[in-house]
Amino acid sequence: MNKLKEAFRRRFPDVSDVGMVISPLRICPLGAHVDHQHGLVTGMALNAAVYLAYAPADNGYIRVQSLDFPDEEYFDLNTVPGMVPGFWGNYLRGAVLSLKQHYVLKRGINAIVSGKLPIGGLSSSAAVTTAYLMALCDVNGISVTGTELVQYSHWVENQFIKLNNGILDQAANILSKDNHLMFMDTRTGDYQLVPKPADMPPFEVVVVYSGISKALIGTDYNNRVDECKVAAWVIQDLAEMEIASLRETRLRDVDEATYRRVREQLPPRFRKRADHFFAENERVKQGVEAWKKGDLKAFGRLMFASGESSIHNYECGCPELITIFNILKETPGVYGARFSGAGYRGCCIGLIDPQYKETVKAAIDREYPAKHPAYKDIYRVNFCKTDDGARIVKE
Ligand code: GLA
Numbered sequence: 001m002n003k004l005k006e007a008f009r010r011r012f013p014d015v016s017d018v019g020m021v022i023s024p025l026r027i028c029p030l031g032a033h034v035d036h037q038h039g040l041v042t043g044m045a046l047n048a049a050v051y052l053a054y055a056p057a058d059n060g061y062i063r064v065q066s067l068d069f070p071d072e073e074y075f076d077l078n079t080v081p082g083m084v085p086g087f088w089g090n091y092l093r094g095a096v097l098s099l100k101q102h103y104v105l106k107r108g109i110n111a112i113v114s115g116k117l118p119i120g121g122l123s124s125s126a127a128v129t130t131a132y133l134m135a136l137c138d139v140n141g142i143s144v145t146g147t148e149l150v151q152y153s154h155w156v157e158n159q160f161i162k163l164n165n166g167i168l169d170q171a172a173n174i175l176s177k178d179n180h181l182m183f184m185d186t187r188t189g190d191y192q193l194v195p196k197p198a199d200m201p202p203f204e205v206v207v208v209y210s211g212i213s214k215a216l217i218g219t220d221y222n223n224r225v226d227e228c229k230v231a232a233w234v235i236q237d238l239a240e241m242e243i244a245s246l247r248e249t250r251l252r253d254v255d256e257a258t259y260r261r262v263r264e265q266l267p268p269r270f271r272k273r274a275d276h277f278f279a280e281n282e283r284v285k286q287g288v289e290a291w292k293k294g295d296l297k298a299f300g301r302l303m304f305a306s307g308e309s310s311i312h313n314y315e316c317g318c319p320e321l322i323t324i325f326n327i328l329k330e331t332p333g334v335y336g337a338r339f340s341g342a343g344y345r346g347c348c349i350g351l352i353d354p355q356y357k358e359t360v361k362a363a364i365d366r367e368y369p370a371k372h373p374a375y376k377d378i379y380r381v382n383f384c385k386t387d388d389g390a391r392i393v394k395e
Contacts, residue, residue, distance in 0.1 A: 001051055004067065008053040008112045011065060015055035015110055019138055023131040023390040024049040025115075025122035026172035027205060027340055027349045029181075029303050030280075030287040033314050035166025036225045037232070037277055038187035038252035040284040043172025044180075046205060047387040050124055052131035054111035056139035064092055064132075067114035077105050083160055086215060091125055094156030095132035099142070102152070107139045121339065121346020122207065125161075126169035129153045130390045138392055146175050146389070147189060163217050164225045169341075176389040181291050183284070187252050200294035203335060203351045206360050207382045208328070208368075210320040211375030212345040219344035224316060228277065231270035238262040251277040276313035280306060300336025300351055304329055307338035317343040320372050324348040324364065331363040332356060357383055 001020070008018065024045035031041030057063065064073045066088055073089040075081055080096050081089075099105060113131065115124050130153045137144055144152070153170040157163050166186050176182045177193045184191035232251045236243050239258045243249070256278050263271060283302045290298035307325050311317050317325075321339050325348050328337035333356020340347040352360055361381045369376035 004051050004053050004112060004114050007065075007067060007114075011112060012055060012110045018053060018055045018395065019135065020393050021052040021054070021131040021134045021390065022049045022393060023052065023127040023134070024173060024176070024387050025124060025127055026169060026176065027122070027207075028168055028172060029299070029336070029338070029349075029351065030306055031168065031284045032280060032306055032310050032338060033224065033228075033316065033342070034251075034277055034280050034284075035168040035186045036164060036250075037228050038166070038250045039277060040281050041166075041168045041171070041184050041186055042284055042287060043168060043176060043182045043184070044205075044386045045172060045176035045178075045389050046122070046207070046384040048122075048207075048382070048384050049387070050113065050115045050127040050131050052111055052113045052128075052135055054109045054135040054139070057108035057110050060106060060108050062092065062096065062108040064089070064109070064111045064113060067112060077108050083162075085217075088128075090161060091129045091156060092132050094160035095129050095136065095152075097160060098152045098155045099133060099136055101155075103140065103142050105136060105140050109135050109139055111135060121209075121341035121343075123169035123173060123341060125157065126153055126173045127390070129156045130170065130173055134390060134392055149174050149390075150189075161217060164222045165216070172389075174389050176387070178386055178388050181288065183288050187250075194288060194291055197292065197294040200291075201296055202354055203296060204354045204357070205384045205386065206328070206334070206337075206350045206352050206357075207340065207347050207380075207384055208324045208349075208364055209347045209378075209380040209382070210318075210324060210345065211372070211378040212318065212320055214345045216342055216344065219342065220316065221342050221344065224273070224314065227269060228273045231266065231274045231277075234266060234270055235259055235262055235274065238265050272313040272315065276309050279309055279313075296335045296351065300334070303336025303338050303351065310339055310343055318345065320368075320375065321346075321348055323371050324368060327363055327367050328360070331360055333359055352383075354383075 069088040150170040180193040333353045335351040337350030340349040
């Protein structure tokens with residue numbers, strides 16, 4: 001954070017009213033690949049974040065420099081450039097456009113942004129988008145609720161970047177609270193922050209970065225979303241239910257009893273996607289109960305089961321992340337683990353007993369680079385704690 005403040009002072013020596021957004025990376029212990037089908041999810045924020053130091057720009061220009069990527073973004077609020085595939089500035093452009101649909105923006109920002117952990121799978125894209133939105137709202141005197149921010153941030157990814165994802169990332173990044181499990185029904189947006197009971201054993205989050213960073217938009221992510229929708233459509237047809245447009249159809253529109261009745265008639269690909277959806281929703285419900293009892297072992301077992309279902313039923317993942325998942329599954333001190341995000345790149349996460357940190361790191365160091373030597377110099381093992389959701393701090 002200090003490095004960022006210094007860089008900001010050097011780049012913008014004459015500005016005043018400086019603010020800082022701390023926008024955390026997120027994990028999703030349970031509730032994977034169900035948000036786009038309006039399922040149940042859980043999330044937590046980490047004490048590793050995207051930081052944005054900013055000050056208002058009265059001339060209505062946006063000027064943002066990244067400490068992690070080359071080039072500076074500079075544009076007028078009235079002429080926002082379009083999407084350029086793979087460019088870090090897209091999230092900034094999208095954030096401005098998202099807010100402009102609801103508000104008149106008069107002031108721009110001068111800002112410097114930086115992230116902490118390797119990019120991929122921890123929703124740094126949602127985190128950075130939220131940071132831009134919060135800074136822009138602050139300098140323009142716009143007050144928004146957490147739920148509104150989730151919508152504005154999600155719009156950027158969905159409508160500007162064109163990733164057909166759900167609201168898990170934004171919800172976990174914005175609504176989380178330290179020492180709580182964020183539990184949301186993504187159909188209604190209703191959520192609860194379930195406190196960690198006093199007698200729950202301590203845990204930390206291991207984040208194992210595979211070395212693979214690529215944008216989700218280039219993966220099978222959107223195809224899987226479509227497969228889930230088609231699964232819902234076929235189930236509705238087989239059950240002689242009324243059918244809406246595919247665009248409006250989600251697996252959540254089908255009740256589980258109906259699904260069970262027609263399950264055998266579904267082609268295997270669609271049956272597997274639906275199997276994942278219904279079982280994952282159930283795991284989330286059971287996980288929340290285990291969390292309330294402080295039963296990290298039961299919670300962790302559900303995480304492992306979720307990981308298995310992502311691999312075998314949802315059929316996502318990549319060999320590197322599957323290796324990491326399997327190592328974590330076999331290592332003592334790991335309560336539970338799964339892909340951090342969609343599973344196509346980025347990280348695996350695990351909830352671990354802090355006494356086993358060295359054991360966990362040693363197991364990864366021993367096995368991962370040996371199996372995937374291409375990543376031996378760039379994979380990383382980090383340990384994090386949980387934290388509050390995105391917030392602004394002022395000096
Ligand atoms: C990515 C998406 C989320 C969610 C997860 C998988 O992180 O952005 O919306 O679908 O994958 O659970």
